[in-house]
Amino acid sequence: MTREKAGTDTRGRILAAAVEMIGEDPGASLSVRAVAARAGVSTGSLRHFFPTQRELRDAVLACVYDGVVSDDWSQDPSVPARDRLVACLRQVLAPAGVGAQAREAWGKIYEAFIVPEQTEDVRAAYLAMDREGQRRVESWLAGLTREGALAPGDNTRRARFLMTVLNGLATERALPAEESILRSETETLYMAVDCVLADRG
Known part of the structure; x- marks a missing residue:
C-alpha cells in the first residue's frame, strides 16, 4: 500500500468514526482523544489530517450533509x-x-x-x-x-x-x-x- 493510500484510509477512518459519534449524539464535542480512539489511530495521526478541532468538525459536517x-x-x-x-x-x-x-x-x-x-x-x-x-x-x-x-x-x-x-x-x-x-x-x-x-x- 502506498503512503498516499494509507493516508487516505486513515483520514477516512477518522471521518467515519466522527460521523458515527455525531449520529449517536448530535452535540458530541468530537474531542481529539475520543475520535482517535474510536477510529483506532493516534492523536498525532488525527492532528496530521485535522490540525484543529474546527477543521475536523467542519469536515465531518460536510460528510454528513453530503450523505444526506x-x-x-x-x-x-x-x-x-x-x-x-x-x-x-x-x-x-x-x-x-x-x-x-x-x-x-x-x-x-x-x-x-x-x-x-x-x-x-x-x-x-x-x-x-x-x-x-x-x-x-x-x-x-x-x-x-x-x-x-x-x-x-x-x-x-x-x-x-x-x-x-x-x-x-x-x-x-x-x-x-x-x-x-x-x-x-x-x-x-x-x-x-x-x-x-x-x-x-
Whole structure:
C-alpha cells in the first residue's frame, strides 16, 4: 500500500468514526482523544489530517450533509427552479423525521445545545452545524443565480431566511398537529421559496 493510500484510509477512518459519534449524539464535542480512539489511530495521526478541532468538525459536517443532502436536484434545469429549490430544502428536513422520530431528534438537540451552559465547545459545535447548513443553501442559491432563475443579490441573507424557515418546520414536525404536517410544510416551503425567488436584491 502506498503512503498516499494509507493516508487516505486513515483520514477516512477518522471521518467515519466522527460521523458515527455525531449520529449517536448530535452535540458530541468530537474531542481529539475520543475520535482517535474510536477510529483506532493516534492523536498525532488525527492532528496530521485535522490540525484543529474546527477543521475536523467542519469536515465531518460536510460528510454528513453530503450523505444526506444531494445537489442533484439543484442542477437539473429541466425542473422549474421553484420546484428544485423546494426539493433541496425538503432533503434538509428529511433526516428529522416526523412525530416520535422528530421529537427524539429535537430532544437530543435540546440536551446538547440548550440545556448545558453555553461553553465555547457547545457554541462551536452548534455554529459548525449551522454554518454547514447555511453554506449548502447558499450554494443552491448561487447556482440559481448563475442560471438566471434568481436575481443577483445577497444570497447569505436569503439563505439565512430559508434556514430560519427550515428550523421552524423541523420544530413543528416534533409538535402535535391537527392536519397533515407534510401538506402544510409543502405550502410553507413554496411560500418561502417564492419570497426568495421574487427578491430583487
